[in-house]
Amino acid sequence: xxxxxxxxxxxxxxxxxxxxxxxxxxxxxxxxxxxxxxxxxxxxxxxxxxxxxxxxxxxxxxxxxxxxxxxxxxxxxxxxxxxxxxxxxxxxxxxxxxxxxxxxxxxxxxxxxxxxxxxxxxxxxxxxxxxxxxxxxxxxxxxxxxxxxxxxxxxxxxxxxxxxxxxxxxxxxxxxxxxxxxxxxxxxxxxxxxxxxxxxxxxxxxxxxxxxxxxxxxxxxxxxxxxxxxxxxxxxxxxxxxxxxxxxx
Amino acid sequence: xxxxxxxxxxxxxxxxxxxxxxxxxxxxxxxxxxxxxxxxxxxxxxxxxxxxxxxxxxxxxxxxxxxxxxxxxxxxxxxxxxxxxxxxxxxxxxxxxxxxxxxxxxxxxxxxxxxxxxxxxxxxxxxxxxxxxxxxxxxxxxxxxxxxxxxxxxxxxxxxxxxxxxxxxxxxxxxxxxxxxxxxxxxxxxxxxx
Numbered sequence: 001x002x003x004x005x006x007x008x009x010x011x012x013x014x015x016x017x018x019x020x021x022x023x024x025x026x027x028x029x030x031x032x033x034x035x036x037x038x039x040x041x042x043x044x045x046x047x048x049x050x051x052x053x054x055x056x057x058x059x060x061x062x063x064x065x066x067x068x069x070x071x072x073x074x075x076x077x078x079x080x081x082x083x084x085x086x087x088x089x090x091x092x093x094x095x096x097x098x099x100x101x102x103x104x105x106x107x108x109x110x111x112x113x114x115x116x117x118x119x120x121x122x123x124x125x126x127x128x129x130x131x132x133x134x135x136x137x138x139x140x141x142x143x144x145x146x147x148x149x150x151x152x153x154x155x156x157x158x159x160x161x162x163x164x165x166x167x168x169x170x171x172x173x174x175x176x177x178x179x180x181x182x183x184x185x186x187x188x189x190x191x192x193x194x195x196x197x198x199x200x201x202x203x204x205x206x207x208x209x210x211x212x213x214x215x216x217x218x219x220x221x222x223x224x225x226x227x228x229x230x231x232x233x234x235x236x237x238x239x240x241x242x243x244x245x246x247x248x249x
Numbered sequence: 250x251x252x253x254x255x256x257x258x259x260x261x262x263x264x265x266x267x268x269x270x271x272x273x274x275x276x277x278x279x280x281x282x283x284x285x286x287x288x289x290x291x292x293x294x295x296x297x298x299x300x301x302x303x304x305x306x307x308x309x310x311x312x313x314x315x316x317x318x319x320x321x322x323x324x325x326x327x328x329x330x331x332x333x334x335x336x337x338x339x340x341x342x343x344x345x346x347x348x349x350x351x352x353x354x355x356x357x358x359x360x361x362x363x364x365x366x367x368x369x370x371x372x373x374x375x376x377x378x379x380x381x382x383x384x385x386x387x388x389x390x391x392x393x394x395x396x397x398x399x400x401x402x403x404x405x406x407x408x409x410x411x412x413x414x415x416x417x418x419x420x421x422x423x424x425x426x427x428x429x430x431x432x433x434x435x436x437x438x439x440x441x442x443x
Binding site (some may be wrong): 012015017043046048049050051052053054055056057058059060063066067139 | 270271274277278279284286287291292295366368370373384385387388389391393394409412413416419420
């Protein structure tokens with residue numbers, strides 16, 4: 001099969017471990033090969049599933065407490081070692097409070113970003129990525145009326161490299177939202193809009209690369225809505241589209 | 250002078266070790282498959298890491314370093330020794346990881362299977378430890394191949410081939426569930442038609 005050599009590299013590609021030039025070649029192949037993109041999608045989904053299922057065990061409160069006691073300074077130890085162990089006990093005491101909060105927030109945030117990346121990939125691999133096909137924002141925007149519990153503005157794209165391909169309804173953490181797909185020099189970029197208050201995870205506004213996949217993403221909140229812009233376009237292009245949305249909202 | 254050095258060391262240890270506590274415990278529990286043994290393993294790892302912290306070079310990869318301590322501690326424990334006795338001499342030659350002639354599961358069946366975290370967790374649990382650990386380091390800890398190579402003390406080529414076999418073995422073990430899920434989906438579709 002023609003694709004066998006590509007498929008042998010698929011896991012390395014999805015792990016973000018392919019060298020830059022091979023990554024670009026692979027990207028362009030995957031975009032035009034339904035078999036490889038479907039295979040990539042199923043592997044991404046399995047990766048996500050393992051990621052979630054793998055975060056299975058958490059230390060008990062008793063264990064945290066026992067750690068503190070075991071690490072406490074013993075009278076017969078030397079001063080230096082005793083002092084070090086006392087400090088270590090203090091470290092572990094803080095673990096109980098700080099780590100769970102910090103990691104809890106981070107894992108919730110990471111999960112949202114990964115879900116957004118999955119939605120983007122899954123939609124592009126779909127045979128019908130949009131439910132309303134139109135490059136006219138005055139057609140796409142009214143289509144969402146009655147389908148999602150909020151309204152939002154779409155930017156004017158004249159004098160920009162972006163063109164609107166269409167939209168579809170989507171869900172993130174059981175929250176309905178709008179998914180818009182834009183084209184920019186043959187790169188497909190997704191814009192997601194959700195009600196901020198409906199999303200369980202607290203997110204900060206920033207630009208980032210979610211996970212190890214070769215996407216750029218920007219997210220912000222405005223007027224009670226949470227926006228995500230994601231795609232394999234450059235960070236500058238993602239930012240340009242984000243700015244157009246910020247100006248329109 | 251000695252104390253200020255120790256102070257600096259502890260500050261660094263604290264900074265590096267705190268965020269890894271829950272992750273180390275999770276990994277330890279997956280390795281030992283037992284809560285008490287996981288707790289002992291994490292405790293021993295922290296004690297060893299603290300004692301050996303003077304040998305750790307700041308600026309190098311602390312996460313790979315402490316995971317390596319945990320893994321080595323596990324391998325020299327009673328359960329770890331038992332596991333290594335039953336593992337093939339060259340785990341990377343394990344035939345179970347060979348690619349079958351069957352096609353991969355479709356995205357739809359995988360989506361259906363995702364609803365069953367428990368079946369996936371059981372499948373991971375049943376993997377041989379050398380497959381389980383590398384899969385968790387890559388997918389859960391999101392370590393790079395280089396970090397995994399540092400943690401497991403194997404070349405990157407071995408990381409890639411072992412990871413590939415681990416994934417294939419997992420897919421093979423999930424396949425009956427996926428086919429069952431696909432069957433249910435087809436049956437549901439038929440009912441809709443009626």
